[in-house]
Amino acid sequence: MRNLVAHKLRLALTAFAVVLGVAFVAGTLVFTDTMSRQFDQLFSKTGKGVxxxxxxxxxxxxxxxxxxxxxxxxxxxxxxxxxxxxxxxxxxxxxxxxxxxxxxxxxxxxxxxxxxxxxxxxxxxxxxxxxxxxxxxxxxxxxxxxxxxxxxxxxxxxxxxxxxxxxxxxxxxxxxxxxxxxxxxxxxxxxxxxxxxxxxxxxxxxxxxxxxxxxxxxxxxxxxxxxxxxxxxxxxxxGTKMRDENKSEVGRILSFIRTFLLVFAVISIFVGAFIIFNTFSMLVAQRSRELALLRAVGASRRQVTRAVLGEAIGVGFVGSTIGLAAGVGLALLLRQLFNAIGAEFGGGLTFTYKPVLWSYAVGMVVTVVAAYFPARRAAKIPPVAAMRDDVAMPQRSLRIRVLVGSLVTVAGAVLAGLGLGGSGLALLGVGLGLVFLGVAMLAPVIARPVVKVIGSVYPRVFRTPGRLARQNALRNPRRTAATASALMIGLALVSGINVMSASAKASISRQVDKSFAADYFVSATARAFSPAEPAQAVRSVPGVELVTALYAGRFAAGKKAESFLATDRPEDLKRAARLSLVSGSAELGDDGLLVDEPTATSDHLQVGSTIPARFPDGKTASVRVAGVYAKNPLLGSRVLALPAYLAHTDRPTGNGLMIKTAKADAATKKGIERALSAFPDLQVQDQSDVKKSVQKSVDQFVTLLTVLLALSIIIAGLGIINTLALSVIERTREIGLLRAIGTSRRQTRRMIRLESVLIALFGAVLGIGIGVVFGVGVQRAVSDQGVNVLSVPVSTLVGYVVLAAVIGVLAALWPAWRASRMDVLRAIAFE
Structure with missing residues (x-):
């Protein structure tokens, strides 16, 4: 209690690493509980009396x-x-x-x-x-x-x-x-x-x-x-079963939202654990003489361990309490976000015991676990060390660290590979966590050569402050590595996501170029439309040569439900969608079906094969394989004769219209839009619009993930502030001596800033490197699902390196100012 009260600022900075992760957990639980309650009220009302x-x-x-x-x-x-x-x-x-x-x-x-x-x-x-x-x-x-x-x-x-x-x-x-x-x-x-x-x-x-x-x-x-x-x-x-099924369906959606948000909460907490571990390691090292004196006057190892863990409990309690309150604010923010996209929520928030329970459980357990190993090291200080002027904390050999870190990294990579191979997202998540933990354990070994290379320009460019900054970062590679590891995790995930998104967009662009031969594509902004009337309207536009209406449906073949497209003019697909037949014919008649090569191989189909297809109306009909075509992302795996589809639906669902024109110019596009003016939910897109539309969806999803991961990067920035602040305290006498022999305040501030930037750049290089490797691995794993073009966004990744440097500068502002304002005589006399 005395140590917590005596160092309020240190308590606040350390607790803040807990606050953000706990806020994410509490906010997610409060928000999903609110959604669940409102859906329960809705279903109890609409199904009442049935x-x-x-x-x-x-x-x-x-x-x-x-x-x-x-x-x-x-x-x-x-x-x-x-x-x-x-x-x-x-x-x-x-x-x-x-x-x-x-x-x-x-x-x-x-x-x-x-x-x-x-x-x-x-x-x-x-x-x-x-x-x-x-x-x-x-x-x-x-x-x-x-x-x-x-x-x-x-x-x-x-x-x-x-x-x-x-x-x-x-x-x-x-x-x-x-x-x-x-x-x-x-x-x-x-x-x-x-x-x-x-x-x-x-x-x-x-x-x-x-x-x-x-x-x-x-x-x-x-x-x-x-x-x-x-x-x-x-x-x-x-009626009870009807209402329960409705609630169960909504429950699955809520479960997905809850899991999705909690994943990012876990990442934030994982990053926060590095900060807590690093902070307590430094605190124990700085108080080693004090702890040795406690041992000398009779304190047992258990008592010293309990004293340090008691501080961790205090930090965890404060962080969990503030995090719980912040979580309520986050739930309000999430509700406003959902209201903005049309999913409107009325009434107030639902607050149950679960957010309270999980907030304190997560915050305090993570804090205590992260502080446990520094506490154990503190207890191992021998009592006789109190008689020495300098007390060195017991350090384990890096050889053991390298061996264990290598094993953990390899195990994580194997589990992540199995997860990517289809064994489950949970396995992938565990694998990624182990890889990050393993690399963090190996980071002290990697830190020396990498920091030397990154900081090699410091002496030439920044002279003495640059040389001192590099030496400070190299002085304690464990501390540098632990501080950089927090930033590494956030940037690794963001970089991996960006590699995947760039590959997805490049793949989309290639697929559109490869399979989209039409000049325009008409689709609905609403959820369903009938393409027959719009197609007829467009065919009368001057300059329009070809209009192919596409319908979307499903049938069950055996135990599997399969999606298909149907079209009124299958022959036109050769021109509109670059349909390339491998065998058979595009003449489908009333019961014909085209399948792509992968489907023909996996389902053991060939021209002339028949498939008993059960449609949503409950009726079964035999469809005949009329042809096999090369894989085409635009058409999917099956194209059914339109009469076979219309025979089993009362109201056919449109997928879009593909239009070929004599001249694809602005006048032609305006003519098509005028012809479709009676259909306000339809939009006309050319090839570039189609690419932009799909790529925009990818960008929006990536932006959402990046914003959610930004919390972990913010926590990492706080960790750098914490480390530098404690480092300044640890080096008080050293900084005083530098000031005494002529180092200016400006040079002192520059030294601290450069050290911060060096730590941040080390974390960025490590994180971006891991992220690129993961991104490439994921792209290779899903290449058969359409993401078949690898693209590494070099400019974006360079931007993240610059961002890391900016984070380093911002994180050093307060510690650098504090170091430059020290009283020189008091600093020299500091013990």
């Missing part, structure tokens, strides 16, 4: 994606059958699909963010109470949720358009409903007949919900209804 749900069984995984048209449906006549079952109360056939409102500015509300839900208006449904107007009663009328209306600038009586999976519909807003907190989703309700016609098919329902009469249990009613269902492809489930 005793049984009748639904079609899922046939193809992924076939019931965002729009209900791809999912199997129920005949409307089934509702009457269910209504006759004893114990049934109210029966309602639901219609669900895709519908997006166009605002007064001509833009689709919601874009590619939260779901855009189309449904039927149920006057008896209390989930969406009417706020203004009335419910829709006929074609051309809709009710929309209040938040969508506000974003679109619409009110009751306004006319607008609604985008569906088909031609856009001109409608009148007749009602505004209160949808509650749907996390940014939009709701557009039609009368039931119109909803069936536009979203599914006349006479079809997505599902049927049933309430129970008094005294009838959910399970009893479910069993009665199941017995009257006319097809084994239909099933009845209890």
């Amino acid at each position: 005793a049984v749900q009748v639904r079609p069984k899922k046939v193809v995984d992924g076939g019931d994606g965002q729009n209900g048209a791809e999912a199997p449906t129920l005949p409307a006549s089934l509702a009457a059958t269910v209504a006759k079952v004893p114990g049934v109360g109210r029966v309602h056939g639901s219609v669900n699909g895709f519908a997006a409102v166009v605002g007064k500015n001509g833009k689709v509300v919601g874009g590619s963010g939260a779901p855009q839900l189309g449904t039927d208006w149920d006057p008896d449904n209390r989930d969406f109470p009417m706020k203004a107007g009335r419910g829709p009663t006929g074609p051309g009328e809709v009710a929309i949720d209040a938040k969508a209306a506000a974003k679109a600038g619409l009110k009751v009586g306004d006319q607008t358009r609604v985008i569906i999976q088909g031609p856009p519909q001109t409608v009148t807003v007749v009602g505004i409903v209160d949808s509650g907190n749907l996390m940014g989703a939009t709701v557009t309700a039609f009368d039931q007949r119109t909803a069936q016609r536009l979203l599914l098919k006349p006479g079809r329902f997505s599902d049927i919900t049933v309430t129970a009469q008094g005294g009838v249990s959910e399970t009893a009613l479910r069993d009665r209804i199941q017995r009257v269902l006319p097809s084994p492809d239909y099933e009845a489930i209890t």
Whole structure:
């Protein structure tokens, strides 16, 4: 307690390394608990009163994606059958699909963010109470949720358009409903007949919900209804199971978000552990005479160890407490971020015991573990050392360190390789952690030659301050290595991610050049569209020579669900997508299928082979392999005849339009855009736009990862500040003597800054080197999945070296100022 109180600044700097990691843990748990609570409230509200749900069984995984048209449906006549079952109360056939409102500015509300839900208006449904107007009663009328209306600038009586999976519909807003907190989703309700016609098919329902009469249990009613269902492809489930499944699906999403964010929290804590270890190592070394005196007057080894660990507990407690408070602020920031991208959260944060428990557990355990080995070394100081003027801390031989570090590094590399080979991300994470730990153990051996090379220009450029700075960094390679290792981890991960992103973008560019022969590609910003009408509109544009409509679907072949494209003009793919047939023909007829070479090899297919394909509507049809083509990233692994696809879907889903023109210029592009003006969710892109669009997504993801990893780099900067501050205290007498023989304050500050920059550059060189190796390894491991071009962003990596130097300069500002302001006489007399 005395040491903690006597060195408040040291306590604050060390605790701050704990604060950031703990804040990430606490913020993630608070945020995901908040999301979970709000989804629970949403599902308990929307499913309230439902005793049984009748639904079609899922046939193809992924076939019931965002729009209900791809999912199997129920005949409307089934509702009457269910209504006759004893114990049934109210029966309602639901219609669900895709519908997006166009605002007064001509833009689709919601874009590619939260779901855009189309449904039927149920006057008896209390989930969406009417706020203004009335419910829709006929074609051309809709009710929309209040938040969508506000974003679109619409009110009751306004006319607008609604985008569906088909031609856009001109409608009148007749009602505004209160949808509650749907996390940014939009709701557009039609009368039931119109909803069936536009979203599914006349006479079809997505599902049927049933309430129970008094005294009838959910399970009893479910069993009665199941017995009257006319097809084994239909099933009845209890309302409780329906709500649990909804929660479970959301739970998987929340689990991914939680794991994703906690990974970065672990990285920050891992980096913080290096800072804590280094700080306590220096503190113990500086107090070695004091500790020896304690041993001389009777303190046992255990008592000395406990005293040092007690300081660590104090640091951990302070850091965990502040980190917990900062985590609440981080949760608020995350909520604002999700609100900005359309996933709106209302209400306050949910605060449970879990963030508190984990914050203190993580913060205090990591701090104590990191301080344990310095505490053990402190206990080994012999009592007789108190009689000496200088006390040297016991140091282990670097030979043992090299041997253990080499073994740990090799083991980590093997585990990381297995993880990259498909054995799991957890194995990859453990492998990376061991590699970083192993390299950190080897760093003191690497430090001497690397620091000598990096600092070789110091004496010539900076004269005496440069020479002293290099000698200070070389004086204690263990300390230099431990300080640089924290920065190494952050920069290694950032560099590896940048190598992967540069390789991905280069691969995308090559794939577009190789397989995209069309001049323009038309796609939807919303989640579903029917390409038939847009294709017809574009074909009338002067200068357009070829328009190929692409559809997307899935079927089950055996136990696997497979994705495919379908097209109305398969022969045109040779010109539009550079389709290169290896065998067979592109004439698909009504049941033909093209497969690429890798698929033909893995599935043992050849021209003439037949495949029993089970479609989302529950029906099975045989498709014939008409041809085999060279691998084409744009087309994927399968191209199905359009008639075979249309026979099994009520509302086909568009993937895009590929357009060839006589002259690809601005006038032609404007002509295409004018032809598509009735479809506000469609965008026209040329080849460069397609590249930029995909590469922009990669850049956004890399930016997100870099921002999350920035915390570890900030912690590393704090570690350099801590090390330099303690180093200045340790060298007080030395600095006083330098000042006494004529070293100016400016030279003293420069010496400290140059030493800081040298440590930071060593960490950068080590980290970037490891990052490049990992990036290349990951690229090679996934080269068969499309990332087949290796690209090392040299300019970006050079920028990180410069950034490391800047971090070194900033980290040295306060320690350098403090060193230059020392009283010379007091410094000389310092012991």
